[in-house]
Amino acid sequence: KFRRNTTWSVKLVPLEEIEFLREQIGQIHFVDDLFKYFLDTDDLHVADLEKDEKERCSDEMKKRDVLDYTEKNLNCEKDEIIEEASTLDRFxxxxxxxxxxxxxxRxxxxxxAVSRRLxxxxxxxxxRIPKTLVVTKDTLIHSIMYTGMLFPNICTLVIDNEQSAVSTSPPSLSLKLADVFGVMKGKLNTIKRLIIRGNDYSYGDGMCKYIKSLETLKLESLELPNPFLNPILNSCKQLRKITFKRVIDIYSSLKLPREKDDRIVYAFYIARRPRRWPKTEYLLFARG
Amino acid sequence: MSAIKFETSDGFTIQVERETAVVSKVVKNFLEYHPTDKCTFHLNCVDNATLRKVVEWMRHHKDDAYIETESDESDEERSQDVSIEMDPWDANFLNEDLFFLLDILNAANFMKIKVLFKNCCKKIYLMSKGKSSVEIKRLLKERCDFTDEDLQRIANKYEWMARVN
Incomplete structure (x- = not known):
């Protein structure tokens, strides 16, 4: 693969740099990110790194860079020849x-396209920075699609059909769960947190297969189908926390006995099934 | 009433009452761990004019509850804060030229005044909103260190975005 692509280069990275990047990027898909960072098909990126290293190492290279820079400036627009220091240099x-x-x-x-640094x-x-995608009543399906195309690291997905800052569309046009997951499909394997508020959960089983890295699920103001828990726990092996708030008839959805103290109910529920869902630590309830 | 002194990068000293100074998280944290009536903070990257402006903002907002509760939010939480609405007083207060605004922003970052930092960011966003790369370049006086080929390649990478309205 490398031999065919001449624009790629392989670079040895010091351990300190890897540790620094690990802190910056976090543990999520660290190796993938590291490869993307150092083996970018966009050779500008590799050129940036090489240039930085050269600047540090050699005075001669510095002089040459200054000459290169002057030439590049001349290549740019005529009115762009700037001699004074950039405003952003001090930041x-x-x-x-x-x-x-x-x-x-946008x-x-x-x-x-402003400058190499920017x-x-x-x-x-x-x-690399984890992105939160918020889908409200007014969000257009195209907007979700483009966000998915642009940001490869969507970490949190919020589907909120309850609130909207300025309601410009009639409620009938608001997106269903199936629409959102249908558009995002392949982009959802990075999602760690999913918050669904006031939406139709009938597509719940279908969505499970797309969100395999899910760690936290929060469900608010919705009605759950009857076999709710098994599909999601079987698909999402990393799931550690589920939070319910204002869920309609939660007792029959989870097949729970009705108790006065909700905390006793869920503790009892999990304790009965320790082998099936070993990663699930707790479920949270909120009455309402 | 105890007072806190700030020494600026150009050698001026400004005395600020404690209630105002603690709007800065740097001062607040310092005073929590080292309770004292008199102390001087050296602000190496803040000049006199900028500090006076920042202190004016701190005086106006010293009693605001949301300044007190402002915590270190994560990037994730920040990305959810997409509103560009601003307090009208702040919007008027920050009606300055870009360079002074960047000085204030730098000072707010140095002194850890999150609300002021956020508002400066919003103001800069409003100034650059709807502008092209070349216009932003002129606005920031940023060096153009790209060749035409580089620029073409950058434009091609997200070429589909240009077609999106």
């Missing part, structure tokens, strides 16, 4: 990343 990467993280998707795309930071945010 460290962390501050710039904080600023960039507030920007919407501006992130535009910012990549491109590196923007792409770090797009590809």
């Amino acid at each position: 460290p990467d962390e501050v710039l990343m904080k600023i960039i993280s507030y920007l919407p998707v 501006d992130l795309i535009l910012l990549r 491109k590196r930071l923007t792409e770090f945010i797009i590809t």
Whole structure:
């Protein structure tokens, strides 16, 4: 695979750098991310890293870089010849990343073409920082699709049909669970947290096969189908926590005996089935 | 009433009452672990004009409950905060040119004043909203270190985004 692609290069990475990246990226799909980082088909990225290293190592290279830089500037637009220091030079990467993280998707795309530094930071945010996708009543299906295409690391999915800042569409147009999962399909294997609020849960069994890395599930203001728990616990082996809030007739959905103290009920329920769901630590209830 | 002194990068010293100074999380954390009536903070990357502006903001917001409860939020939580609405006083207060705004932002980051930092980010976003890469480049006076080929490759990577309205 490597031999065919001449634009790729292989680089030995010091252990300290790997540890630093591990802290930055987190443990999720760490090896995949590391490979993407160092073996990028977009050779600009590799060139960035090599350039940084060269700048650190050699004074001669620094001089050459200055010359290269001057040439590049001349290649850019005529009115772009800037001699004074850049406004953003005095900001460290962390501050710039904080600023960039507030920007919407379209501006992130535009910012990549501003400078090499901003491109590196923007792409770090797009590809590595865990993203939360919020689907409300007004969210369009295209918007979900494009977010899925752009951000490979969607960590939290919130499907909220209860609240909407400015309601511009009639309720009949709001997205069903099946629509959201139908569009996202292959993009959902990174999802760790899923929050479903006030939606129709009838597609619940179908969605289970797409969210294999799910760790936390929160269900609010909805009605559960009768065999609810088995499909999701069988598909999502990493699931550790399920939270229910204002779920209609939760007792018959989970086949629980009605008790006054909810905490006693779920403790009893899990204790009876320790072998089947060893990773499930607890279920939470909220009355209502 | 005890007072806290701030020494700026250009050698000025500004005295601020304690209630105002603790809006900065750096000051608050320091005073929690080292209770004292008099102390001086050296702000190496904040100049006099910027600090005066920041102190004005701190004075206005010293009694606000949400400043007190502001915690270190994760990136995930921050990404959910998509609203660009701002307190009208803050919006008016931050009606400055970009360079001064960036100075305030830098000071807010240094002094860990999260609400001010957020508001500066929102203000900068509003200034750059709807602008093209070239316009942003001019606005920030950022060096263009790309060749035409690089720019073409960058444009091609998410070319489908350009077609999305």
